[in-house]
Amino acid sequence: MKNWSKLSVYNINTEKRYAAGFPLDEDGNPTAECLDGEWDFKFVKKASDVPEGYEQPGAKAEGFTKIQVPSEWQIKGFDKPIYTNYLYPYALVQFNPLLIPHVKGYRNSAGCYMTTFNVKRTDKRVFIRFDGINSCGDIYVNGKFVGYSEDTFSPQEYDISEYVKEGENKLAVTVYRYCTGSYLEDQDMWRLSGIFRSVYLIYKPQAMIEDFYVRSVLKNDYKDARFLADVQTRIAGDLAGRKARVKVVLSKDGKVVAELSSDAEKTDKKKKYIKNKIKDLSSEITGVELWSHENPALYDVEVTLTLDGETVDVRRCKFGFREIRIVPYSDGRGPFILLNGKPLKIRGVNRHEFHPDYGHAVPKELIEADIKLCKANNITAIRNSHYPNQDVFYELCDKYGVLVMAETNLESHGLAMFLPKGKKCWKDSCVYRARNMVGRLRNHACIISWSLGNEAGFGKNFRIMKEKILEMDDTRFIHYEPDPTGKVGDVLSEMYSHVEKMPVIGENKPMRHCYALWAPVGSKYTPEMYRDLPFIECEYAHCMGNALGNFSDYWDAFRKYDRLAGGFIWDFADQSIRRKTKDGKDKWCYGGDFGDTPNAGRFAFNGIVRADRSPNPALYEVKYQHRMVDFEYSDGVMTVKNNYMFTPLDGFRCSVEYECEGKKLGEEQIAVSGEAGSVSKYNLNMPAFPEKGEVVCNVKLMLGKDELYAPAGHVVSYEQFILREYDFAPVEGKGGATVKSEGGRLVVTAADTVYTIERGEITSVKKNGKERLTSPVKPDFFRATIDNDALPQVPSIIADIFMGTSRYRNAIKTLKARKVNSEVRGDKVYVHIKWKMRTLKSLETTYIFDGEGGLDMSMAVTPRKSMERYGFTFRLGKGVDGVKFYGKGPHENYCDRATAAKLGLYEGKAEDFIHDYLYPQENGDHTGVRYAEIGGENGVKIQSVNAPFEMTVHPYTTMELHNAQHSCELGRDDRLTVNIDGKQRGVGGDTPAMACTKPHYDILPGQTHTLRVKLTF
The missing domain is CATH 2.60.120.260 (Galactose-binding domain-like)
Known part of the structure; x- marks a missing residue:
């Protein structure tokens, strides 16, 4: 064999x-x-x-x-x-x-x-x-x-x-x-x-330093430390009789801080070589500078081996003084993960060491770019999913200040019910993998936890792995998921716990834990089992395609409960292999594109960034929710809460800008200050407001100096306050519109604009004789399916049963106007339509035409089943472009992923407001829109009447977007598709590739949902 x-x-x-x-x-x-x-x-x-x-x-x-x-x-x-x-x-x-x-x-x-x-x-x-x-x-x-x-x-x-x-x-x-x-x-x-x-x-050398292990014990309220070192030598037997001595020097900025030394055991020429292990060399140090993700202070360690005073081997490494420990529940507080004595919330992401052009052979400069990208977006922790990375990764995390959960290369997901469990035949291999990781990496300050693996079931072998790891290093906490006993992991860990479960765990209530393929009903957890265990979501907020919904709800819970220590998003970058099409476009390949079977299709596209590291819109939500400084406003006073663990605010710059519907009114600089954990208040010097218009205050906190990961001026936290709200009063147009019936059509003339209505749809809009539409204005309830709606991990027929993925796509084909009434009332033309469509209990639309060419358009719909969206759709004429709107932006946002988007006046081409997900799907929505102009002079103006609306503008049709299977297949059209919605359903993301949309982010059945806007062509 x-x-x-x-x-x-x-x-x-x-x-x-x-x-x-x-x-x-x-x-x-x-x-x-x-x-x-x-x-x-x-x-x-x-x-x-x-x-x-x-x-x-x-x-x-x-x-x-x-x-x-x-x-x-x-x-x-x-x-x-x-x-x-x-x-x-x-x-x-x-x-x-x-x-x-x-x-x-x-x-x-x-x-x-x-x-x-x-x-x-x-x-x-x-x-x-x-x-x-x-x-x-x-x-x-x-x-x-x-x-x-x-x-x-x-x-x-x-x-x-x-x-x-x-x-x-x-x-x-x-x-x-x-x-x-x-x-x-x-x-x-x-x-x-x-x-x-x-x-x-x-x-x-024949006499070598085989290994060394450095660590510290922090003392006196984290001001001083004991520095400890173990050194293992290996000296050839033919060097017998020579005096071997080991010296360990700790220095900072070239200045010696501590020096340790010891003799090694004499060699024996009868043996090939002798290994000596010198343990617990130590030195007391006063006034140490601590390492943390906020201040990654590093010292230099040099280990020297001499024979009879002659230097024969020298090794070096970087070292950080830091302490990570678990504190149990006590007196109504905790439990906590403490970093240097302060409670830690993990703002993390899972990251595969993978690149679309190099596979797992990722060059150093790209690893460094990933780390800088994380830090710049308030991601300060990385879980090595699901294997140890290259040495350079940990060296860079030490340098930049990134907390790392190092994970054993151990996963048996598809066979976890059979192996490794407690089987002796797998024990040595499991231990070998754990020891390989710890033995190589234990000197790195960035590593705060050893993980025993991922999705490999449970059994005695994991207890043995933990024991062996702790023999090598006991300065980090042990992590493993699933752990049905609560005794192997030092923290309670679970993946994809729904946000509704956060209060249950936070309040230490009975629950079921560790659902998986091998444990479909999970394990019963009593409060006593996890009373003293902080909780980490080792994977959560599954970001497949257009996802990361209700991420803000998770962070509301993480901030509220001591026990909830944060988590690691799944995951950092879309895993794709890049190939080129014949016409030179990037083709982002996924499972099955190479004829590979079995395959999991596009299930690897879960990144908050694309495979090329350009942002997916979810990244903006992550950065905002991971912020370390909060702002509040009341009666002219701004409150600033510094949530940093160790960093004062003196090194940041704070600007406050005032706007009225996109027009700048003024700006001031605030000299913020305050130690970590402090709350301070500042009086704002607001400018005079115009007589009308919505007024907002935009606050930005920026780096005051260049950092390794970003230059001075980089925004680390921001907030927006509405100082005066938008006036949603209807915009009344003058009368004078007329209507006539022509061969089953209604023709409405309103000043220089002529509307034609057939079967309830506005099939033509002519302005000064020129057609503005290339497809009718009509009700629509279908959006291009997002991954979370599609359940791509299961056969489509099953997905359709559980998620209704084709429900409205098919039902829209049955939409028919069953009754159309028109009348002139007060010099305005009213057209009222009652519709019939499968899956709808009722649908009514009303068009009101005024004498200035305006169209007041409204909808009331009551669905029988949960809806993806409701609103109107149409396509503008050829060659028009340009989007200008006052609403939430600039990036796309949905009702359950909108906290990072801010009200503003945004303008650009349609291409600027869409997003190319690697697997094409619904994109480019903007919530909170007050008014918009699409297509410039030859397009349409849209004005909210009684409430904000949502809007997407695509340079392709919804069905073209839905049918495309790679972003390179999705062409561009010179006829813009405009969707005006009362609401789109949230994108979800609690559970992998399953929306699990929360009721307040859904469009629920049995309720009447309305929309009213005014269009002017």
Whole structure:
């Protein structure tokens, strides 16, 4: 049997995962050579087709081509990418648990890699390190088998000193797409393969620092600290008799803060080498600067090993003084997660290390761009979903100040009811993965929690993993979901708890917990089980397509209850692979686009940003709700509440602008101040208001100086107050309109505008003889289906039963005017229509035409079933463009995702106000609209009459938008589609790809819903 097919074999000859980093030479440069670049490569469809002997020196590279390392071969055009959520690829067993963990060799493709490297004459030991191989690899040097390892997302390192020779050496690696370890890697992601992280040749001295572990205990109200260090050395036996000494130096800005030292155990020449572990070196330090996500203060640590006073090895790392701990419920407060003694609310996001052009082989500069993007949008925590990331990610999070939940590469979602549970055959592999993560990463200040994995069921193996982790590091809290016992995780964690459940948890009431495929009824949780456990939503606000509805309701609850410690949004970026169409457009591919089966379609498009990191509109809502400063207004006084944990407001700039329906009235600067947690008040110097018009006050809090993630002037928090509300009094036009009947049509003449009404629809509007419409003004109740309405994870027929996805799309075809009455009343023409349509209890519309060409248009509708939207639709004439409106913007907003949008006067092209979701769907809505102008002089003006309306303007039809399956397929039309709505249903997002719209965001059946606007063409 091959290594990849043996459950008991998950590593051969690998070094343990250590946090010591690379050795440094006398100039402070790493003694490592990066082997990244072009390698020889051959792809084979079956494991049995790996060419025999290709790894041997002198073997010819027949059939080989070139490939870039690091990369994943599917991204480079070899083999099919596969996207699946929890169904295992066909090479593995999904439906017969008796065959687990069988891997089908005839479906297990492989990649054969070759390169050469040079070794100079040296007395040092030579190691080779692979930072990531997916899913496993057999390693050969000069034709000799060196070792094997699984655990895709952890480095694997081998001592190859006995295999190399001076001069040129051959390195060969056989990478298999699947192995038995793949059963523990069933994450919701693209299933790709290859050497996808960097490869290093490392020279280490015969007497080396093998590992070191640094930590601290904060004291005296977090002003002072005890600094502690453990150092492990490995010294060759032939160096016996030489005095070994370890020194640890802690410094800040070049100034030594502490120096620790100790002798190491003497070596024994009878042994090949001796490992010494020096524990609990310590020093008391006064006046430490603490690390936090608000102030990521870092110190330098240098560890030196000397033999008889001669320096033989030096290692370095960054270090932050910080404390993370859990405080139980007491005296009516808590429980809390405390960071440096202050209660922490996690403003987080789940992030796959993935990019549309590189797959999982993400370059450093793009990782850094992601972190800066998060920080700039008030996202200060990242969960590594669902595997450890590259070293550089944690180094950057230390630097920028991002809290990290590091997660073990362990998920068995599709088979969680069978493995790993408490089965002994899986125990060692599970522990191996946890130790790999902790051993490599435990010196990073940014990591506040170790997660045991994700959606892998539950059993004894998770208790064992926790025990092993705590033996290595006990300075972070342990996380795992699902935990039906409440005893493995140090916090209560759940994914996709509905917002209605937040008060239940916040008030420590009985509940059911951990619903999943393997536990459809969940587990009973009594108040006693979680009384002392803070709650984290490890995944929530599922942002698939046009989603993230009622996100503000979650944050209202998080702010209200001590126990609710925040959570991690699902997720950061749409997971897509970018390809080009023949005409050069970006095609954002999803499951099935490559002929891959099984696949989960577009279920990977869950990002608050698109795959290219441009914002999805949900990002604006996240930034606003994650704000750290709140503003309130009353009677000329602005109250400022500083919710930062450690940061005073003195370093920020605050501006206050006054507007009347888009016209600036004045501006003032407020010198805000106040320590973290403080509340301060400021008198506003408001300008004189005009006699009429809605007046608003816009407050912005901005960075006062450049930060690593954003320049001075970057807005971190903002608010808007309405100082005088809009006057919704009807706009009365003069009389003088006339009506006549012509062949079953009504023709209304109003000054220079002639309206034609057929079967209740306004089929023509001519202004000075020129037609303004290319499709009728008529009632409409269908919106292009959003992902949350479509239930894309289930067959469409089931989705239709549960969500009624085609209900109004089909019902609108049955819309008929059953009665049309017209009359002249007071020099105005009234046309009243009663309609009949399946799914509606009643529908009436009224058109009132005045003598100036105005059309007062109203609707009253009572649905039998919940509605997606209600209002009117029409298309303007060819070639018109331009949108100007006074309402909520500038970005799209819906009734349950509108808190970040602010009232203003916005103007641009129609293209500026739509949004291209990677999978096309309803987009571009604006709520709270008071008035709008569409299409300029040849378009239409829309005025609210008695209440704000909602509006979308699309350069395509609703059905074109609905039918498109990729954004590149959605063309543009020079005839604008205008939708005027009384309301659109919210977009939802509590549960993956299921709207779960709250009643106050829905358009409920059995109630009469109204709309009234005035149109002027």
